[in-house]
Amino acid sequence: MPKNRIIGVFDSGIGGLSVAKAVEAALPQHTVLFRNDAKNVPYGNRPPAEILPLILPIFQSLIDDGCDVIVVACNTVSTTLIGPLRESFGVPFIAMEPMVKPSAQLSTSKVIAICATPTTLASRRYAELKQQFAKDLTVIEPDCSEWSTLIERSQLNHETIAQQLAPALAAGADVIVLGCTHYHWIENEIQDIVAGKAVVLQPEPAVISQLIRVIARLP
Ligand code: DGL
Numbered sequence: 001m002p003k004n005r006i007i008g009v010f011d012s013g014i015g016g017l018s019v020a021k022a023v024e025a026a027l028p029q030h031t032v033l034f035r036n037d038a039k040n041v042p043y044g045n046r047p048p049a050e051i052l053p054l055i056l057p058i059f060q061s062l063i064d065d066g067c068d069v070i071v072v073a074c075n076t077v078s079t080t081l082i083g084p085l086r087e088s089f090g091v092p093f094i095a096m097e098p099m100v101k102p103s104a105q106l107s108t109s110k111v112i113a114i115c116a117t118p119t120t121l122a123s124r125r126y127a128e129l130k131q132q133f134a135k136d137l138t139v140i141e142p143d144c145s146e147w148s149t150l151i152e153r154s155q156l157n158h159e160t161i162a163q164q165l166a167p168a169l170a171a172g173a174d175v176i177v178l179g180c181t182h183y184h185w186i187e188n189e190i191q192d193i194v195a196g197k198a199v200v201l202q203p204e205p206a207v208i209s210q211l212i213r214v215i216a217r218l219p
Pocket of ligand 1: 011012013015016041042043044045073074075076077117120148149179180181182
């Protein structure tokens with residue numbers, strides 16, 4: 001009998017909930033604990049130094065509740081603070097960061113669009129990913145700075161999304177990356193908007209594969 005494990009899933013807000021649901025559906029033999037920071041969401045316009053003291057007690061609570069592995073279902077935290085998290089806590093972490101490498105490989109137009117929060121786009125990790133995997137591509141970063149706030153309030157409408165993606169499509173982007181878990185909730189809408197022009201990538205399947213590998217290695 002495979003052992004029941006406790007999988008922690010963290011995000012600033014409702015973005016991580018889509019990841020928690022996907023993990024639950026894929027790995028029903030394990031228990032998923034989802035935590036967010038409803039008081040301080042969104043994180044995407046805050047500097048990492050302001051985010052760190054907010055997340056440490058939440059991750060501590062996941063550890064206290066017995067998590068064997070934690071998914072950081074927040075690109076903003078993963079791209080800026082995964083180092084301090086790994087140093088502070090002794091469980092394996094799975095980070096979620098914009099899928100620059102797969103999108104660069106998939107693109108035939110060599111133009112990709114990365115949708116992410118301002119803090120993710122400003123991170124050193126994201127700059128490294130672009131440098132390593134997308135040096136020869138045009139990378140467009142649509143203005144999604146208000147998206148997570150609007151998604152939290154169910155106020156992000158079709159016109160706004162279409163407007164903000166239009167320049168990327170006009171430039172020939174054929175892959176759109178969802179580099180913020182909040183945007184997973186509008187994946188279908190984005191797919192409708194870009195249909196026939198671009199494909200949409202998000203990392204839930206990759207995270208689940210990685211989780212399976214990490215769980216298999218747990219003592
Ligand atoms: N869902 C998070 C991310 O993946 C954070 C969004 C926010 O809090 O602004 O980046």
